[in-house]
Amino acid sequence: MLSVFDHGAPPPCPAPFNLAAHVLGRAPELGPKTALSVLGRGDLQDWSYAALESAVRGTGSGLLQAGIAPGEIVLLRLGNTVDFPIAYLGAIAVGIIPVPTSSQLTEPEVAAMVAELSPAAILRAPEVAAPPHPREIDLDALRAMHSLPPCAYAMGDPDRMAYAVYTSGTSGKPRAVAHAHRAIWARQMMFDGWYGIGADDRLLHAGAFNWTFTLGTGLMDPWTVGATALIPEPGADPADLPRLLRAHRATLFAAAPGVYRKLLQHHPRLDLPDLRHGLCAGEKLSPSLHSAWQAASGTGLFEAYGMSECSTFISASPAQPARGDVLGQPQQGRRVAILGPDGPVARGTEGTIAVHRDDPGLMLGYLGDPAETEARMRGDWFLTGDTGAMAADGQITYLGRSDDMMNAGGYRVSPVEVEAALSAHPGITQVGAAEVEVKADTRIIAAFYSGPVPLDEAELRAWAAERLARYKQPRAYIYLSRLPTGANGKLLRRALPAYFQKVAS
Structure with a gap:
């Protein structure tokens, strides 16, 4: 039996369609119900569905009045506040294409994105780095838009571009991934296939x-x-999450594995009477962390x-739990395969995880790079670059990356990008970056370098901080007289973690 999961396609996306209109489709009937609570130790910041939709549609009107035309790109340089999703949905509502970006990015990193995208405007909070731009809309102006008359939703072809997100490429150059309006329609396959979510739920997400x-x-x-979203205020301590979960009666909790790890360090036992279960993504969940959470909660x-290219499409769920350390199975409506050089491999055989090109959640492509887009396809299948094996019942075991990509707290980071930033240092002759394990279930990015003499680590950290977002910066620097290379002189990145273990021991 071949490693192909195909239990039928999802219902087709309706047309005409608008992503923001779909997200807020229940707002008129829900009106005063709380859509969002921003949680902290002080006063709650609550947004009703009516207030949320009003702010989103007012922002859409404001962006059009600012002279930004449908189809043009706006770069979001906003902080960890509710202004971010409101601006994002407001742009999409009127057919403007937002590109959300991490506030941790440095000005040089953002400048490269601006050069590639040529955005019509940058939507910017004052504390977030960005290069000069002739049309910058600040936070005060964005907030003033909330009270403008509501825009009409720009309905159209669900296959047209709605937004783009950046992902780290194996070449070291971040790539803009273009997504269609239909991407939100595809996410409904997660509702039963991962979340087990309904209108009565209160989902607390620990991320920014x-x-x-x-x-x-x-x-x-x-x-x-039609559920209620709960988001901790900026700077919230993971150790305080159990209090927030309990006090605000969260029924679902979502976070990257690293957050669960930190939470359990402070709370080996948890009293969360309203919580049904937790959700995690971003990096591989270890069996020991999984067991610790179940025992504690x-x-x-x-x-x-x-x-980034297809959101989440393989998962465990309350209705379909994973077996042991198996990842889960494709969500109902997905078409997923495990591929070898000649196509789908036999079940139980290792290969590349692939998703069908017709998946409504799959990207439109890499902006400005059709060759790279096509290089990721093999016939009807999009190659993820990750390896796995499919069991007889369709459940999939994750077996790691098939390239050198690193994972930093849920963000994929290219070693080439880190190496490029560090190699410009005058005291470095050669540099390699790799993900290393510092203790059970804890991994960091480490930089290995050679040069005339070992360098001061504080100097290297300062150098990296000027050129790389915080999550891309190495947490350890190891000096080697010579880096490992192959017969052709090429750096052997996969040999680097062994050097870290040697130094650590």
């Missing part, structure tokens, strides 16, 4: 507003079903696998 994991799982999906923890 301006992280795409939070934007989708923590905000847009709960709003689509008495609830399940369900993992999902996805990527």
Whole structure:
């Protein structure tokens, strides 16, 4: 039996269609119901469905009045506040294409994006880095738009471009991934296939507003079903999450595995009477962390696998739990295969995880790079670059990356990008970056370098901080007289972690 999961396609996306209109489709009937609570130790910041839709549609009107035309791109340089999703949905509502970006990016990193995208405007909070731009809309101006008359939703072909997100490429150059309006329609396959979510749920997501994991799982999906989203205020301590979960009666909790790890360090036992289960994605969930959460909370923890190009499409769920350390199975409506050089391999055989090109959640392509887009396809299948094996019952075991990509707290980071930033240092002759394990279930990015003499680590950290977002910066620097290379002189990145273990021991 071949490693192909195909139990039928999902219902087709209706047309005409608009992503923002779909997310807020229940707002008129729900009106005063709380759509979002921003949680902290002080006063709650609550947004009703009516207030949320009013702010989104007012922002749409404001962006049009600012002279930005449908089809033009706006770059979001906003902080960890509710302004981020409101601006994002407001742009999409009127057919403007937002590009959400991490507030951690440095000005040089953002400048490269601006050069590639040529955005019509940058929507910017004052504390977030960005290069000069002739049309910059600040936070005060964005907030003033909330009270403008509501825009009409720009309905149209569900296959037209709605937004783009950046992902780290194996070449070291971040790539803009273009998505269609239909991408939100595809996410309904997660509702039963991962979340087990309904209108009565209160989902607390531990991530920042301006992280795409939070934007989708923590905000847009709960709003689509009419649930309540709970987001901790900026700077919230993971150790305080159990109090927030309990006090605000969260029924679902979503976070990257690293957050669960930190939470359990402070709370080996959890009293969360309203919580049904936890959700995690972003990096591989270890069996030991999974077991620790179940023992501490008495609830399940369900993992999902996805990527910027196709969000999450393989997962465990309350209705279909994973077996042991198996990742889960493709969500109902997905078509997924495990491929070898000649196509789908026999079940139980290792290969590349692939998703069908007709999946409504699959990207339109890499902006400005059709060759790279096509290079990721093999016939009807999009190659994820990850390896796995499919069991007889369709459940999939994740077996790691098939390239050198690293994972930093849920963000995929290219070693080439880190190496390029560090190689410009005058005291470095050669540099390699790799993900290393510092203790059980804890991995960091480490930089290995050679040069005339070992360099001061504080100097190297300062150098990296000027050129790389915080999540891309190495947490360890190891000096080697010579880096490992192959017969052709090429750096052997996969040999680097062994050097770290040697130094650590």
